[in-house]
Amino acid sequence: MASGWAPTQVPGLGRYVAAQALGLASEQVAMNVTLLGGGFGRRLEVDFIAQAAHIARSQPGVPVQTFWSREQDSTHDFYRPPCVARYQVGFDAQGQLVAWTAASAGPSIVQQFLNRQFGLPGAGPDKTTAEGAFDQPYEWPAARGSHRIVELPVPVGFWRSVGHSHQAFFTESFVDEAAHAAGQDPLAFRLALLKNHPRHAAVLRAAATKAGWGTPLAPAADGAKKARGIALHQSFGSIVAQVAEVSLDPADAKRFRVHRVVAAIDCGLAVNPNGIRQQMESAIVFGLTAALYGEVTLDKGQVQQSNFHQQALLRFNECPMVETEIIASTEPPEGVGEPGTPPIAPAVANALFALNGQRLRSLPLKLA
Incomplete structure (x- = not known):
């Protein structure tokens, strides 16, 4: 025994x-x-x-x-899967949206996990690699999506929100880019694609209203101009919208600060509202840390980030004020621990574009 x-x-x-x-x-x-x-x-x-x-x-x-020491753990981990995507959108001569295509590629967590633990090949589709892309709520006139599993010699594992963490960044960043290409307000553009999804539209409106979308923003304490960015995503049964308020550092145009995040969530029946708010705050800080500092690089097969001096965590003085609006619902309760993570990176990236016109298409977010 x-x-x-x-x-x-x-x-x-x-x-x-x-x-x-x-x-x-x-x-x-x-x-x-x-x-x-x-x-x-x-x-x-x-x-x-x-x-x-x-x-x-x-x-x-x-x-x-x-x-294990932190250095050993950091350099012998199971990492968030690297993933790339190519998105395209088409407009007709009148500027009306006519088509959308999305293709992504990256390794499969499930296939690696099954092989690692049980020696199984794990062949076949892996829903977790493309979740949040194939089941997005937006209704395009014509749409096509695909994902290709790519085997890489880097061990990957599950991460808070799994495939939603990268697919939400791809989708919500590009929806915002499409809105600007069409000359439309990002909120109005999204709402037009959600006409048959009232729950999603209600969450989006709630976050936008609470954040004061469309109204002027007062400058930051250092006098820097602020801008807002918005994102919407559904994961683990819950719908979350977030609006981020961001400013650039007046002394360094490559540095920025997230001042405030307004979130709205429809997770069905809210059994424990305080618990929901705590999970949203936690998920936003978790996702924002990764969006700002979550970089892993390899040199000759060795991970280079070993401790906080090379991969920082969000400090207390960097954390934004987080406000959460819980949508009243009688639907069955759904997940709240992970859905707050996916929208934060695209919301911040979209705010940065509104601020300085620089479209960031990779994580972590780095201004040129």
């Missing part, structure tokens, strides 16, 4: 890999779940459990605890 203690989201899988490493049947291993802290996908992996079990097998009767 063997016993293990681990902060895991998948104790059954943890028991399985421990048993494999120890040469025991799963029934001979007890896996105890400790306090998790934040999960966000990393706790779905069980590599650290397998490592502890392998060491324990070589040291019978001796308790074994594995501990």
Whole structure:
């Protein structure tokens, strides 16, 4: 018999890999779940459990605890999948929208996960790679979308909001770009594509109204001009719209600040409104951190970011004021832990375009 203690989201899988490493049947291993802290996908992996079990097998009767330094953890991780996309939109001679195409490519988390944990090939479509793109609410006169799975020698894993995190950035950035190309207000342009989706339209209007969309913005405390950007996305059953207020640093045109984020969410019946607001604030800070600082680079196969000096977290004095409007609903309750993450990056990018005309099409957001 063997016993293990681990902060895991998948104790059954943890028991399985421990048993494999120890040469025991799963029934001979007890896996105890400790306090998790934040999960966000990393706790779905069980590599650290397998490592502890392998060491324990070589040291019978001796308790074994594995501990990774932050540097080890950062450079031997399962990373958010890199993804690229190509979007096109067509207008007729009268400036009316006629067609939309979207194509993206990136590695599959599910295929890697199945192969890593069970040795399975994981062949076939992986919905998580294109979620948020193939099921977007906008009604284009004609539309075509595709995603190609690309195998890369970089381990990828689940991340807060999974495929929605990159697909929302692609879609909402390009919808904004299409609105400007058509000479239309980004809010009005979106609402015109949501005529048959009243819940989505209501969420978008709620965020825009609360943020004062269309009204002048007072300058920042340093006198810098502000601008707003908007984004809408549905994930995990919930609809979220966000408006971000952004200004440029007067002393450095490459630096910017997010002052305020107004969010509206329709998650069905709001069972715990305070909990919903907390999750929205958390998801926005999580997503904004990645949008500003979430860069991972490799040199000769080695990840170069090892600690906070190379990949920062959003500091308290950088956090925007977050206001959340919860839409009253009698629909069944849906997810609230992840839907606040996808819209923040495109909302900020769209605000930056409104501010200085620079369209940022990659993450993290870097002004030229």
